[in-house]
Amino acid sequence: MSSQATTPSFTDVYGATYRLVEPGAFVLGDERSSAHPSEIPACKVDIDEPFFFAERPVTQAQWTDVMKDNPSKFQEGWSAGLRPVEQVSYDDIQLFLERLNQRDSNHSYLGLIGQWRLPSETEWEYVARSGSSGRWWFGDKDVELDEYGWHAGNSGGSTREVGLKKPNNWGFFDMNGLVNEWCTDHWLRSYDGGRTQRPYTKGDGTKFVVRGGSWFTESDSTRSGSRSFAGRSKRSDGLGLRLVWEPVEPMVNEESQGASPSSNDQS
Numbered sequence: 493m494s495s496q497a498t499t500p501s502f503t504d505v506y507g508a509t510y511r512l513v514e515p516g517a518f519v520l521g522d523e524r525s526s527a528h529p530s531e532i533p534a535c536k537v538d539i540d541e542p543f544f545f546a547e548r549p550v551t552q553a554q555w556t557d558v559m560k561d562n563p564s565k566f567q568e569g570w571s572a573g574l575r576p577v578e579q580v581s582y583d584d585i586q587l588f589l590e591r592l593n594q595r596d597s598n599h600s601y602l603g604l605i606g607q608w609r610l611p612s613e614t615e616w617e618y619v620a621r622s623g624s625s626g627r628w629w630f631g632d633k634d635v636e637l638d639e640y641g642w643h644a645g646n647s648g649g650s651t652r653e654v655g656l657k658k659p660n661n662w663g664f665f666d667m668n669g670l671v672n673e674w675c676t677d678h679w680l681r682s683y684d685g686g687r688t689q690r691p692y693t694k695g696d697g698t699k700f701v702v703r704g705g706s707w708f709t710e711s712d713s714t715r716s717g718s719r720s721f722a723g724r725s726k727r728s729d730g731l732g733l734r735l736v737w738e739p740v741e742p743m744v745n746e747e748s749q750g751a752s753p754s755s756n757d758q759s
Contacts, residue, residue, distance in 0.1 A: 499663070502544070502601045506554045510544040510601075510737050511663055518618050519625065521683050522717050531717050535686045537614045544601075544737040545611065545619050548654040548665050549576040549673060558591050565729040566651045574653040576671045576732040582700050582724040585610065585674060585733055604739040611736045612691040613677040613701045613719070620668075620703070620716040622661035627715045628668055629660045634711045641668030641714050647707035651729070668714040671732035672702040672722075679721035699723055706730030 501511040521527070521534035553573035556562045563579040566572065580588070592608045599605075611619075626632045630640055638646050640657050647669075655665045676691040679699035699721045705714030708730055712718065722731060 500602060501547075504601075506551070506557070508551075508554065508735075509547045510735070511547055512542055513539070513545045513615070513619055513662070514542050515539050516618070518621055518623075520614055520617055520687055520717075528718075530681050530719055531683070533683055535683050537618070537687050537689065539615065539618050539689050541689060542739075543611075543615065544606075544739075545615070545664065546735045546737075547659070547663060549671060549732050549734045551575065551654055552577045555580070555588065558595075559588055563727070571653050575651045576654055576666075578651060578671050578729045578732045579727045580674075580731065580733065581727050582674055582722070584727075601737065605741050606737050606739045609736050609738060610674055610676045610733060612689060613675045613703065614687050614689055615736065616673065616675055616703045616734075617716060619662060619664055620660070622664070624661065624716070627717075629716060637668065637711050637714065641666065641670065641705070642707045643669040643705060643711050643714055644708050645711065649708075651707050667704060667716075669705045669709070670707055671704070672706045672709075672720065672728075672730055673704045673732060673734045674722075675701040675703055677701040697724065702731065 499512050501509050503509050517536060517538045519534050520537045522531040523534040551574055552562050552564050552567065555577035562577070564575070564577050565579055566575055589608050596608070620629065622629045628637065628640070630636055637643065642652050642657065651670060657665060659665045660667055677700065678693050678695040678697050679701055680692060680695065702720050702722050705718060713720070
């Protein structure tokens with residue numbers, strides 16, 4: 493993965509930045525003998541396809557503009573729109589994605605047509621680790637967490653505006669705490685059988701993986717490898733989302749006409 497300064501990115505109409513995550517490989521899960529049962533067996537995962545990952549969780553302002561309502565608990569204050577949207581279920585998010593993709597069906601970013609989606613669990617952990625292998629990307633000491641994430645020990649009993657803490661090695665904010673983030677994987681309480689970049693979709697699809705920990709959970713739940721789940725209709729003030737934008741095809745017509753797409757194309 494390239495450094496933050498050289499990694500391609502684009503900004504949408506809400507001012508949200510999406511940064512390219514390049515292919516690579518990492519170890520998913522925990523290789524220690526004391527590992528949590530849900531984080532074993534650790535397995536190597538190849539990230540074969542590049543994707544653009546949101547630097548920050550989806551905000552209340554963005555959700556409200558697309559959905560015309562705001563389900564979030566923490567709406568007080570002039571800066572509430574910059575807090576992460578929460579109390580959104582997996583099914584709510586599917587409608588949000590459908591509307592977002594309909595709106596952007598003919599819109600290009602960096603000269604490409606693409607689609608919005610949730611990350612797979614492996615994509616999420618690949619980004620969270622950002623080349624590291626410790627408990628968190630910055631190391632193994634709980635006392636350092638306050639600089640990088642909101643959790644029960646420092647949140648003050650509510651969410652905060654996105655992007656206030658320091659980013660990880662690849663330039664992504666709020667990967668540790670603030671709100672748990674939905675992934676597309678069906679829940680299985682182990683990594684039996686290994687994993688790939690694509691989401692794990694065996695089972696009945698009633699429970700989905702959530703990652704990152706939240707403003708009301710203890711520090712251990714914010715580790716890069718920590719994982720949990722929620723029923724697809726679950727709504728909680730500690731459950732939000734982060735977007736992935738995946739290129740599908742180049743804008744042939746624009747390129748043939750000599751257009752020069754901007755990295756800051758707006759919807």
